[in-house]
Amino acid sequence: MNVFAWIETAAGAAESSSWEALGAAKSIADALGVDTAAIIFGENSAAIAADAGKFGAASALICDDEAMQPYRLETYAALLSKLVDAHMPAAVVSVATGRGRELLASAAADSESGLIAEVIDLRVENGSIIGTRPAYAGKVLMEMSSHTPTTFVTVRGRAFPPPPFEAAAEPSIESVPPSIIDAALELQIDDLSAEIGAINLADAAIVVSGGRGMANNPITAPADLSGEEANIWRAKQGFAKTLQPLADVLGAAIGASRAAVDAGFIPYEHQVGQTGKVVTPDLYIACGISGAIQHQAGMRGSKVIVAINKDAEAPIFKLARYGIVGDLYQVVPALTEALRARLS
Amino acid sequence: MHVVTFTRSTPDTATRVWVNDNGEVTWGDVATVVNPWDEYSLEEAIVQAKHGKGESTVIAIGPELHNDALKHSMAMGIQNALRLDEADADTNDSLLWSALAAGAIRKLDDVDLVIFGKESVDVATDQHTYQLARRLGWTMLSYVSQIIEADYAAGAIKVERVLERGKQIVSARLPAVISVMKGINEPRYPNFLGIRKAAKAQIPVWSAADLGIDLPPAATAARRYFNPPAREISTEMIAGDNVEAKAAKLVDRLLEEKVL
Known part of the structure; x- marks a missing residue:
């Protein structure tokens, strides 16, 4: 058993906020006495996995296959669910970005797992994961617990500090094949115009x-x-x-x-x-x-x-x-x- | 052609919401409104049903409180309304919610498009939208800012999506689940005829048994609600002889705060 952190990537580089998810995943893993595994799909996954090791991931599951490029919900959710099935992680953590929200919710539905979204604080009590999150548009806060073998968690951006980046033992990297090869049948990306350089x-x-x-x-x-x-x-x-x-x-x-x-x-x-x-x-x-x-x-x-x-x-x-x-x-x-x- | 949209009754954006001494969330006796993000999905459902020469249905999941949102939706021009309720089930749990929603979509049997608002402000999440798409095995298109083409006869849709850094144009097969953003349309106000029609409408309530489904157990539980800690702020009003002096003083303070 371990804890997964999904590292979101764009054009072969990790989204820097993803290291916050790794930090949150590590806090759960430490409380449970287990290791953290980085989940990295797409171009340049191996290099990003090496960085994940320096941020504290003990291992990485990567899929650097053209089927995972660019991001598509169907291909990513299918593979994430397959990895959850195979490894039964205690938790799967990502930042609550647009992609993180849809990917984790979809994979949580696949395995009938609890999802605690947009958390600003996390703790483990008697082995179950408890997240503090806003409700009623942040006018009140709530504590939500999850009671399934795997708990999915999305963390609000900037709520958890990224772990220190330090020289560490190389993470063990396992390369996995994609789960769906041709998702383009259902969905086709016709055009992508990015505001390059715009600050999110x-x-x-x-x-x-x-x-x-x-x-x-x-x-x-x-x-x-x-x-x-x-x-x-x-x-x-x-x-x-x-x-x-x-x-x-x-x-x-x-x-x-x-x-x-x-x-x-x-x-x-x-x-x-x-x-x-x-x-x-x-x-x-x-x-x-x-x-x-x-x-x-x-x-x-x-x-x-x-x-x-x-x-x-x-x-x-x-x-x-x-x-x-x-x-x-x-x-x-x-x-x-x-x-x-x-x-x- | 059949388009379905989901809504909820929630406090208005300007309404104060707090946790009372019994630990319950309250907004006093202020009336609820349709979930603010759903103004856009309701409008889009009306527009798409007309465009596809089909019908529109609005569904709410949960207790009778949500009838108000359903009636408002009908007053805007949605043709049919339904409420799904299971007395003992925590319908705030997204797995349970999406199981009921998927049961209703399957029972209706002729749905081409499900439209959501971006999220529900009360539960403060959008996870149920993705989980419905997943349970149905339909394509999910989130953050839609424009429906460029929808050909219901051919079963095809082309939309513009707003991403965190830029925009994307996507083509997909129907049926699909989409979530729409503010700005996709100008939501209409209910007119007199619509309000009268909605007031008279009897809203059917379906249970899990009516849908012929077994509900999964709730995966999550709300343990407690509480008020955010009060911000301990003493406001310092920056004074100075002129605007340059004030600006310089503010920069000093911000450097001391180490936020630059």
Whole structure:
């Protein structure tokens, strides 16, 4: 018996957040007195397995076969279920990314195993795995236990530290064949356009977000735009010309409130909140965001929150460690300059 | 052609939810709404049923509380509603939930497409969506931002999916299970006729026995609910003679916090 950690890969490299899953898997394995095995599918698996060893995996099960390239739920779930059947791990852990969520849920259904999703804390009590996880969009927390021989666990990104990377004995690597050869019969990927270089909101250590206040950009909109169109134009300029430079200096991802998304200032992918993404960065800078309860649900787990808002009564200041009352279009450029001077 | 969507009654996004002294989750006497993510799946089910010249059915799993969400769905324009309930079963367990859901889809027998919202805010997960697809052996397409083509006669669908870093266009065979994102459509509001029709509707309730299935035991259990620890925050309002002084002071503080 051991504990599996699924190492998500893209273009032959491990997603760095996957090492957090390995860390969480190790904490379960240590409590049970067993070893951790890294599960790695796709191109370059052997090299990634060597890294997994340095992060503390005792072994790795790899499948570097073209059938596993690119990721497809059907091929990956079939092989993961086959490995679970063969090895009966006590737990299978991944980060709760889009792929981690669907892969582990599917394999858990195959073996009728319990799945505890999006956990922020894990422990083992009398041999059963207990996860602490949000419910009701994070407004409350719950403890969930699982009672099956194998428990599947997805961990929230940035909730578990990656284990130290150190020289270790080479992990024992076993290469396994794919389980389904031709999944393309049912599903065909026609086009994949990646935002190369874009920082993933959920992984970001720093997030800079804009809200409704982004519309108060003092620049003049083109004359042919009227009313609301002019507001949207000014807000979009604000995200591109005022917030983005701050994000660039900090290496931050850009977030937004629902109000800003619904008003058409920025695409939905950037929304932070109950009907957007949940983020837990080290630093969250809220610019022109009032801090509605639905936004708080998505960012209250941030380590340090900075609020910049004209309205001294805005609820966001109650959550913030540091607040500046002022016009974001004056404060943000000044902050960007101050950071540029200090960080360079 | 038949499209099925699932929904639940949940507190609204702006509603305060807390754990009371008895350890129970409560939101006072505030009315529930349809799970906020399901606004988009309900709208898409109505659109696709019309496009495919077929029918639409909404299903909720769990106690009578969920009838409100079903009635709202019918008021929007979903044609049929069903509730699946097993008195002693913990339908918050996703394996149990998906066993009931798969039983209903098989009993309906003519379903081409199942549409989910991205996740359910109360149980705060989407695992049941994937597990339904798995139990049915159908293709799962998550995070769909656009249905580019759906040819129900030919049994083919082409969608755009939003991934963590970019977008993907995928073609698949029907039947399939999809989950849709905010932005795929503009959910309609119920109109007067719809509300009247929904108010009069009798919603059938099916048990596991009605579906002819044996439920698996629940694999998981909620041990306890609790309120998140209060954030011990003392807010420091950054003061200064001018905006440059305030910015410099904030940078000092952030360097002290070691978050840069």
